[in-house]
Amino acid sequence: MRLRHLGERAVIERLRRAFGERRSDVLLGIGDDAALVRGPRRLLLTTDILVEDEDFILADHPPRLLGRKALNVNLSDIAAMGGRPRHALVGLALPGDIEAAWLQRFSEGLRGAAREAGVALVGGDLSQASKVMIAVTVTGEAKRPVRRAGARPGDAVYVSGTLGDAAGGLRLVRKGGGRGVAKPVRPLVEAFLDPAPRLKLGSLLAGRGLASAMIDLSDGLSVDLAHVCEESGVGAEIEAGRIPISEALRRFALDPLALALDGGEDFELLFTVRPDREAAVEALARRWKLTRIGRITPGRRVYLADVRGRRKVLRPGGFEHFAG
Amino acid sequence: MRLRHLGERAVIERLRRAFGERRSDVLLGIGDDAALVRGPRRLLLTTDILVEDEDFILADHPPRLLGRKALNVNLSDIAAMGGRPRHALVGLALPGDIEAAWLQRFSEGLRGAAREAGVALVGGDLSQASKVMIAVTVTGEAKRPVRRAGARPGDAVYVSGTLGDAAGGLRLVRKGGGRGVAKPVRPLVEAFLDPAPRLKLGSLLAGRGLASAMIDLSDGLSVDLAHVCEESGVGAEIEAGRIPISEALRRFALDPLALALDGGEDFELLFTVRPDREAAVEALARRWKLTRIGRITPGRRVYLADVRGRRKVLRPGGFEHFAG
Numbered sequence: 001m002r003l004r005h006l007g008e009r010a011v012i013e014r015l016r017r018a019f020g021e022r023r024s025d026v027l028l029g030i031g032d033d034a035a036l037v038r039g040p041r042r043l044l045l046t047t048d049i050l051v052e053d054e055d056f057i058l059a060d061h062p063p064r065l066l067g068r069k070a071l072n073v074n075l076s077d078i079a080a081m082g083g084r085p086r087h088a089l090v091g092l093a094l095p096g097d098i099e100a101a102w103l104q105r106f107s108e109g110l111r112g113a114a115r116e117a118g119v120a121l122v123g124g125d126l127s128q129a130s131k132v133m134i135a136v137t138v139t140g141e142a143k144r145p146v147r148r149a150g151a152r153p154g155d156a157v158y159v160s161g162t163l164g165d166a167a168g169g170l171r172l173v174r175k176g177g178g179r180g181v182a183k184p185v186r187p188l189v190e191a192f193l194d195p196a197p198r199l200k201l202g203s204l205l206a207g208r209g210l211a212s213a214m215i216d217l218s219d220g221l222s223v224d225l226a227h228v229c230e231e232s233g234v235g236a237e238i239e240a241g242r243i244p245i246s247e248a249l250r251r252f253a254l255d256p257l258a259l260a261l262d263g264g265e266d267f268e269l270l271f272t273v274r275p276d277r278e279a280a281v282e283a284l285a286r287r288w289k290l291t292r293i294g295r296i297t298p299g300r301r302v303y304l305a306d307v308r309g310r311r312k313v314l315r316p317g318g319f320e321h322f323a324g
Numbered sequence: 325m326r327l328r329h330l331g332e333r334a335v336i337e338r339l340r341r342a343f344g345e346r347r348s349d350v351l352l353g354i355g356d357d358a359a360l361v362r363g364p365r366r367l368l369l370t371t372d373i374l375v376e377d378e379d380f381i382l383a384d385h386p387p388r389l390l391g392r393k394a395l396n397v398n399l400s401d402i403a404a405m406g407g408r409p410r411h412a413l414v415g416l417a418l419p420g421d422i423e424a425a426w427l428q429r430f431s432e433g434l435r436g437a438a439r440e441a442g443v444a445l446v447g448g449d450l451s452q453a454s455k456v457m458i459a460v461t462v463t464g465e466a467k468r469p470v471r472r473a474g475a476r477p478g479d480a481v482y483v484s485g486t487l488g489d490a491a492g493g494l495r496l497v498r499k500g501g502g503r504g505v506a507k508p509v510r511p512l513v514e515a516f517l518d519p520a521p522r523l524k525l526g527s528l529l530a531g532r533g534l535a536s537a538m539i540d541l542s543d544g545l546s547v548d549l550a551h552v553c554e555e556s557g558v559g560a561e562i563e564a565g566r567i568p569i570s571e572a573l574r575r576f577a578l579d580p581l582a583l584a585l586d587g588g589e590d591f592e593l594l595f596t597v598r599p600d601r602e603a604a605v606e607a608l609a610r611r612w613k614l615t616r617i618g619r620i621t622p623g624r625r626v627y628l629a630d631v632r633g634r635r636k637v638l639r640p641g642g643f644e645h646f647a648g
Contacts, residue, residue, distance in 0.1 A: 037369065047461055055451055137413055
């Protein structure tokens with residue numbers, strides 16, 4: 001059954017059933033002109049749009065995982081503020097010839113990711129389009145929000161997890177659909193198709209006052225670090241040998257460092273730490289997979305130093321550009 | 325200059341300059357991972373997506389007016405809850421070959437509509453697409469929100485303004501671009517290209533406790549009244565002769581009543597009023613262009629009565645369907 005045969009009303013009814021949950025802070029959910037919720041005093045708001053063939057390939061992305069990712073990329077922004085996500089709205093533009101089963105699985109994925117994060121889906125909109133387009137908006141609460149603009153010279157630069165995996169996964173998926181890939185590189189495909197927002201880590205770092213600045217790695221280390229430096233009016237020196245690269249990426253890629261620097265969509269956290277808080281962060285490093293990769297410097301430039309200490313300027317690369 | 329030559333960075337910088345305003349309730353605007361605002365306790369949330377060739381025709385819609393409309397259709401949802409709008413987020417997917425001047429004028433329109441309504445533009449996202457896609461999310465505050473589900477048998481049914489004008493305007497625009505149309509029908513084109521959200525009226529009706537149920541007329545009277553009846557578990561009887569139709573629509577259309585019943589996008593308010601509040605609403609009727617068009621009934625059906633009192637069932641028509 002394709003959506004065109006189901007009709008708008010039935011589609012909305014299905015979404016409403018899939019998303020309608022009772023929660024004490026949701027006074028009015030899907031089904032009125034607007035949702036009505038109990039709003040936190042310090043309200044975070046973020047929105048992301050995903051466009052077929054630009055931000056994802058429909059044939060390569062299982063709908064359940066696409067539903068998860070559409071929400072999780074927004075939750076990653078909330079994580080980067082050290083916030084707790086609360087509510088989500090989902091705008092969907094869908095071709096009439098898409099299968100109803102696709103929408104079913106997409107909704108299941110979205111709902112699953114929402115439940116995991118404690119997010120209530122409270123509203124949305126539906127339109128038609130020749131390509132799938134997904135617009136998600138998430139609200140959150142931030143008691144001690146961490147900005148991009150808080151880094152100072154001398155601060156340590158940390159990242160969570162390993163970098164470049166999602167970019168490696170994207171290459172694998174584009175090569176062959178990503179399904180039957182060899183087990184050792186499967187984590188790369190998973191990192192790309194089903195990234196996890198670092199909500200607990202972000203909230204922990206913010207809550208304990210450990211991060212002086214924070215951003216999520218959506219565009220790649222070189223780009224996102226440049227954002228932090230620009231907003232903070234500082235520079236940085238990154239040690240290439242310290243950048244965490246997974247075993248899977250080393251096996252798969254000829255240029256793992258390039259992917260770790262310029263690959264996007266890792267959705268790990270990049271944050272800076274005052275010298276007097278470093279010991280506290282180091283105590284968390286093993287459990288939370290945190291790696292110190294460099295240090296904030298005066299001046300505005302970002303340098304990359306190799307193992308011999310030779311420096312070069314790290315230019316924002318970014319594996320995807322608006323200008324395509 | 326086309327967007328592809330401008331680059332993503334420059335586009336975002338332009339949007340940031342266009343939208344960045346200082347306001348005491350905006351703690352962090354565009355430029356961080358998420359916006360941070362002072363949230364109202366009773367928070368309204370609504371989102372709408374507009375897709376080129378489905379919801380608007382790029383060549384027919386002046387970019388400044390499209391920018392206004394993209395925000396105003398959301399503000400209309402806030403108006404229908406009796407709320408006051410506060411913040412907006414804008415997701416844009418744009419083709420690389422669109423003119424930078426188009427984006428400039430679109431942004432001006434959006435900003436103008438935001439200023440008129442006291443809305444701060446606090447965030448957004450940008451992607452690429454083969455067609456223009458606009459996703460706007462608006463937050464609002466509702467002290468006494470009015471739901472769709474509050475109508476009771478005996479309540480009067482009111483609408484604001486005149487109905488069917490936007491549908492007439494759509495026809496005119498599709499015929500010839502809408503520019504050089506004759507003066508008497510120009511209000512129709514304006515109603516379609518540049519609809520006004522009824523924020524003051526919605527807030528007045530809610531604040532004085534005059535509306536028992538309310539919805540904005542986005543899909544057309546027959547569809548939107550059916551929503552109110554369904555949610556309230558009631559029926560209605562509408563008098564065809566009372567439906568407010570403009571002089572311009574009577575001149576232009578052979579079937580003004582059909583457009584008034586099934587035409588969408590008027591963005592007027594449809595609301596119900598308890599008998600003991602009718603006098604208070606009548607006192608506002610002239611100034612706010614309010615018309616009583618019928619009454620809520622028990623049962624679930626919606627009837628349309630002609631001037632001789634003959635009744636027929638009013639089926640939800642809707643001039644645009646998901647199934648196309």
